[in-house]
Amino acid sequence: LGDQLVTKRLVPYILLIPAIIxxxxxxFQPIIYGTYISLNKWNWRxxxxxxxxxxxxxxxxxxxxxxxFWNDLVHTFYFAAGAVAxxxxxxxxxxxxxxxxxxxxxxxxxxxxxxxxxxxxxxSLMWKVMYDPTLGIINYMLSLLYLPTPAWLSDPxxxxxxxxxxxxxxxxxNITLILLAGLLSMPKTPFEAAVVDGASKLxxxxxxxxxxxxxxxxxxxxxxxxxxLRVFAIVFGTSFGGPAHMSEVMQLFxxxxxxxxxxxxxxxxxxxxxxxxIIVAIVLVYRRMGVRI
Amino acid sequence: LARSLAENVLxxxxxxxxxxFSLAPxxxxxxxxxxTPVEAFSMPPVWIFAPHWENYxxxxxxxDFAKAYMNTVLxxxxxxxxxxxxxxLSAYSFARFKFWGSGTFSFWLLLTRMLPEMLFIVPLxxxxxxxxxxxxxxxxxxxxxxxxxxxSTWILKSFIQDIPKEIEESGLVDGLSSFGVLRxxxxxxxxxxxxxxxxxxxxxxxxxxxxxxxxxxxxAKMVSVAIASFKGYAAxxxxxxxxxxxxxxxxxxxxxxxxxxxxxxxxxFGALKx
Numbered sequence: 295l296g297d298q299l300v301t302k303r304l305v306p307y308i309l310l311i312p313a314i315i316x317x318x319x320x321x322f323q324p325i326i327y328g329t330y331i332s333l334n335k336w337n338w339r340x341x342x343x344x345x346x347x348x349x350x351x352x353x354x355x356x357x358x359x360x361x362x363f364w365n366d367l368v369h370t371f372y373f374a375a376g377a378v379a380x381x382x383x384x385x386x387x388x389x390x391x392x393x394x395x396x397x398x399x400x401x402x403x404x405x406x407x408x409x410x411x412x413x414x415x416x417x418s419l420m421w422k423v424m425y426d427p428t429l430g431i432i433n434y435m436l437s438l439l440y441l442p443t444p445a446w447l448s449d450p451x452x453x454x455x456x457x458x459x460x461x462x463x464x465x466x467x468n469i470t471l472i473l474l475a476g477l478l479s480m481p482k483t484p485f486e487a488a489v490v491d492g493a494s495k496l497x498x499x500x501x502x503x504x505x506x507x508x509x510x511x512x513x514x515x516x517x518x519x520x521x522x523l524r525v526f527a528i529v530f531g532t533s534f535g536g537p538a539h540m541s542e543v544m545q546l547f548x549x550x551x552x553x554x555x556x557x558x559x560x561x562x563x564x565x566x567x568x569x570x571x572i573i574v575a576i577v578l579v580y581r582r583m584g585v586r587i
Numbered sequence: 588l589a590r591s592l593a594e595n596v597l598x599x600x601x602x603x604x605x606x607x608f609s610l611a612p613x614x615x616x617x618x619x620x621x622x623t624p625v626e627a628f629s630m631p632p633v634w635i636f637a638p639h640w641e642n643y644x645x646x647x648x649x650x651d652f653a654k655a656y657m658n659t660v661l662x663x664x665x666x667x668x669x670x671x672x673x674x675x676l677s678a679y680s681f682a683r684f685k686f687w688g689s690g691t692f693s694f695w696l697l698l699t700r701m702l703p704e705m706l707f708i709v710p711l712x713x714x715x716x717x718x719x720x721x722x723x724x725x726x727x728x729x730x731x732x733x734x735x736x737x738x739s740t741w742i743l744k745s746f747i748q749d750i751p752k753e754i755e756e757s758g759l760v761d762g763l764s765s766f767g768v769l770r771x772x773x774x775x776x777x778x779x780x781x782x783x784x785x786x787x788x789x790x791x792x793x794x795x796x797x798x799x800x801x802x803x804x805x806x807a808k809m810v811s812v813a814i815a816s817f818k819g820y821a822a823x824x825x826x827x828x829x830x831x832x833x834x835x836x837x838x839x840x841x842x843x844x845x846x847x848x849x850x851x852x853x854x855x856f857g858a859l860k861x
Contacts (some may be wrong), residue, residue, distance in 0.1 A: 305765045306684035310692070313677035313736055317692075320733045321699050321707070343717070388605055391598050394590070402602045405609050407847050410854075411839035412613075413794030415811050419818060423619065423829070429628035429822050431615060463612065466605075468854055475851045475859050490849045513855050514628045520701045527796040527811075531818050545797070548705040553712050553801055566705045573692040577701050 296308050332563035339557045346560075347486070353564035362539065363565065367572075368548045369454060373543060374522035376458040378467070381518060385469025386463065392470070393477040403474070406467040414464060418531030421460045422447065447533045450540040457541060460528055465521075469514050476510030477503075516580045522575060599808035620829035627829075628822040642830040651805070652831060655813040656723065662809065663792040663838075665728040670735035670788050671781065677736070678743035679769050681756070693744075697856060698836050704797045707733055715802060722804045730802055731792045738791065738856070739784050746780025747856030748822060783849035786842045793838055 332353055336346040357363050388406060394397050409417070424430050425446040433443035445458040484506065488498045504511075526545040529535060535550075537543030541552075548569065552562025617625050636648075647653050673822040680686075681693055710732065712721075720726030750773060758768040774781065799809035814835050817828040851859050 302765075303686070306680040306686040306689070309676040309680035309684075311676075312673040313696075313740060314692075316673060316732045316736045317695065317699070320729070321695075321733050324707045324714075327708060327714070331713070333709055343713075365690075384605075387601070391602055394598065396595075396598060396602075402606060404847060405606050407850060408613070408843065409609055410850065411790065411846070412836050413796070413811060413814075415794075415796045415815050416835050417612075419814060419828060419832055420616045422818065423825055424612065424615060425752070426628075426822070429630065431630070434630040434632070443761075463608065467609070471851050472855055472859060486757060508857065513858050515821070515852065517856070524703045526704070527815075530796065530800075531815060534818075545703055545705050548703075548709075549797070549801070552705070552709045559709055559713065563709045566703065566709055568851055570706045573701055573703060574698065577698065585703040 314547075328563045329567060331560050334560040336560040337557055338553075338559050341578070350559070353561050354444060355566050356561065362542075362547065363568075365539065366542050369541060370525070370544045372454055373458055373525055374519060376455065377461040377522045378515065378518050380458065380462050381466045381469050382515065385466045385514075386473055388466070388470040389473035389477055391472050392550055403471075405449050408467075409464050410467045410471075412464070414527035416533045417460060417464045418528045421456075421477055422465070422532050425456060445566050448537050450537055453533050453537065453541040457525075457528055457532060460527070460532070461522065465518065467519060472509070472514040473510060476507050479521070480506050512580060512583055516577070519576065519580075520573060523576070594722050600758045616829045616832055619825055620833050624823035624826060627825040639826070642826045643834065646827045646830040646834065649827065649831075650813075651808060652810075652813050655810045656804075656806045656834065658807055659793060659810040662724055662727045662731070663789050663806070665724070666731035666735055666792045667785050667789045670732060670739045671730060671785055673732070674739035674784070675769075675774070675781070676744050677740045678747055679773065681740065682744045682747035693741075694835050697741055700734060700741075700856065708797065712801060721802060722806045724801060724807050727798070727807050727809070730798050731795070734791065735782045735788055738853075739788050742784045742787065742852050742855040743777070743780065743857075745776050745852055745860065746784070749780070749860075750776045780849075783846065783852070786846045787849065787853040790839055790842065791848070793808070 331346075333348060333350060334346045335349045335352070338345075340443065368418050375391040392403055392406075424432050427433055427448070432446070442461065444452045447450050452467070480503070484502050485498065488502050493501070524545055525543050529541060529543050529546055533541045535546050544565075546554075546566045548562050550557050551561075551565060556562075620642055621640065622633065622636055622642075623639055626633045626636050647656075681689060715721040715726055715730075720729070754776065755768050755772055758766075759773045763771060794811065795809075796811040796815060799812045800815065803809055803812060814831055816826070817831060820828050846853075
């Protein structure tokens, strides 16, 4: 009987073995190895494995003293803050409308989901064609209304807002769906109590809906914030960080320093680790807000 | 709760505007994919034209688009199959057992989902070069497990937790082992959840750009990279680019009706069920 009990306690661990192998080899190992690489001067072009040279924390000090790093960090947060804010308000609005059990709600819901299924690189090419300053449909329609027709993706002032707009098209449905699921699963009693107390619609929303929805809102915001900070394909497919690095974001920066252009493995590993620490810090802050996820 | 007519009108107006906003780029791309180069960039737009379906044939035979497409089908299928085999076991473990370290490990899986791709790409690029996995189909199938396993584990865990534990306990009483219960009782009951997870995992591989760009060159080139290489195209090549884009969203269009019921689980890592 004792043997059986031991075997039984081992079952969950045995089930986890394949996942642990994947985690150890593909997640843990690269983080450790990447940390080691980040302590070296290593240009892959200068003879592959043989050109590695230990330099301690110099890659980190170089990164922290690099104005490009801070600029790209600002671009990344500018993009993420803009995209998450607009998607949140637009998505919450749409979720509230869809939660009213209106006729055709399922139809609208399906339409709003569809952009989510499209890859970011395809989305960026679709929009790049429409954004074209002289031949694109957007500027054509603006010209019909006698409005200014900026060179969206090649003007330093409009490039990040233009990319934010693409992301809003792509992912507003994400927030809509999550918040709609939350709205539809809310208990009825607090709302009945609010009606009895004579609360207005706005008061009900502010003092009943929002507090009940808080955990769901935080879940939606965590995933969207992190995914926006990791933005790559939308920028890669449209402005490629231009004009003159004005829309370069963190993952594109790391890609170009590393395998994309300069093949500075040590330097790019160091930037990747610094950026990952920022992301982990944000995850932990959200976790502190009281959501078990 | 009764709504006034004005409220109804406003509600439908807002929903309709957002519907047009959501559909317009896709419709525009589809129209462009059927135009001649001159029609594609003439303003005011040409609304009535003879559809040029041959744009699709032309993009298919362009460079290695067809090869990249078929590579992506193989890699997505292979990666999804491997992910499911691994995740069924880990999801069952997290869903049904209380054991030391389960909370820590499942949090690590969640954290992996949040970490930027480039953290893994630089060191794995070196590893892949030395193991000759760079630019191979197998290499790509393996690389997508980084995000595939955490994602599918969490989603499947939520599906397995939906199945009442009592049904499984009756299997144990009948003398089945833990693995017997998983195979004979849990998996058949979670069949829809498995299919949904598979579809979501497939799409997540299909739409990836960063790993494909970093770990493939010619032999294992993927469709997202082929699409990305269109970005330098000038206006006369827009119809080809549009046709390629439409081909690249076909699998999602096929899965769409089935997947849309489960997409909230996918978006929230199984935290919310729609």
